[in-house]
Amino acid sequence: MVRVVAHVDMDAFYASVEMARHPELREVPMFVGGSPRGVVLSANYPARRFGIGAGMPSSRARRLCPQVAVVHPDFDHYSAVSDGIREIFDTLTDRVEMASIDEAFIDLTTALRRLGGDPVAIGEMLRAQVMDEQRVPCSVGIGPSKFIAKLASKQAKPDGLLRVREEEVIAFLHPLPVDAIWGVGEATAGRLNRLGLDTVRDLANTSRATLQRALGDNQGALLFDLAWGRDDRSVLARDPAEHSVGSQETFGQDTDDESVVAGEILRMADRTASRMRAQGMVARTVTLSVRFADFTTITRTGTLAAHTDRTNDVYAEAMRLFGKLHLQRARIRRVGVRMEKLVPKVNTYQQPALDEPASGWSEAERAIDKAVLRFGPHAVQRARLTRRSDSKLIHA
């Protein structure tokens, strides 16, 4: 039986949300982002006419259009708007998978059987409802699989709808460049191009074995199937649980000062641990990442004896990993701390450490979390971090 899958993709989501609440930004070039060493997160269409696009360094965007309005991101608000959009989809069917904050797959197969009607009419209805209730434009792609629906929504942009029927898939797919395929980025496209494979048709006419030799068993086989429009991944009604949580931040200026780096690692460890506490998760695997001034990045991973959600444990392990690098005044651009393989705290036994009282830091950290939730991020801070509010950091 042929499935009918819709992919709904918000157009310039962050910028659209900002224009919805600040209508005066509609007619002027604007982008969301703007930290000095950051990049453009989302640009409205007037800004795009100046060549400004997502991923571009903010500094370059300002040079292209000096009068551009810059809005700092408000992720809590974007998340709330995304929840509102999801509620619209949920009224239609329970087969809704939010793929990210601004896009969703909806399996329309059963809804169509129940309600009758035409997929295109349902797609247009969804677009109208999203615009009506959240004042954000979106594009909809409809196809027999997630893969085709996603490609169709991309072609429908901005503010449009495209349906690709089962019998149209090959004609739709084969002229596209290889990097149109989800999962083929710059590196893989480069490798394929060097093999003389430029379009999806080229991929389809290459043997599965050849692609597997070039890209590895999994990716090679997947690309071969996708090139023939074969994709049976189902729309997952349940959002997948997070496997890791982390935080990273770029210094306002590169630094070789170890005390500055240590302070930043503490801030990242604290942010990461407090997010784990908020989610009721713990983990044992700590990953430290360090990006140097020349943009090379290294990561080091360590495993703790027991699961934890405590800032001190995360920080201590991250600093142990940093010490193992034996850096000698290397100029550092960014540091990050990540905790991997999260598990619910209720599923783990918390071994009390021998060298510390039964209560103390954990209680203190929970109290800090509560104060921060109520009074904001600067309500309570570790003494070590309050001493260095010298705006060394972009977001400090």
Place this chain on the structure above:
DNA sequence: TCTGGGGTCCTTCATCCG
């Protein structure tokens, strides 16, 4: 031109163990 921050998944390599 000068490159963020949040993630996931995959491959490769090293190590351990039976």
Place this chain on the structure above:
DNA sequence: TCTGCGGATGAAGGACCC
């Protein structure tokens, strides 16, 4: 005791996505 093998696991890094 030594060696080889294969599976499991962990670490590191690359690629990708939004």
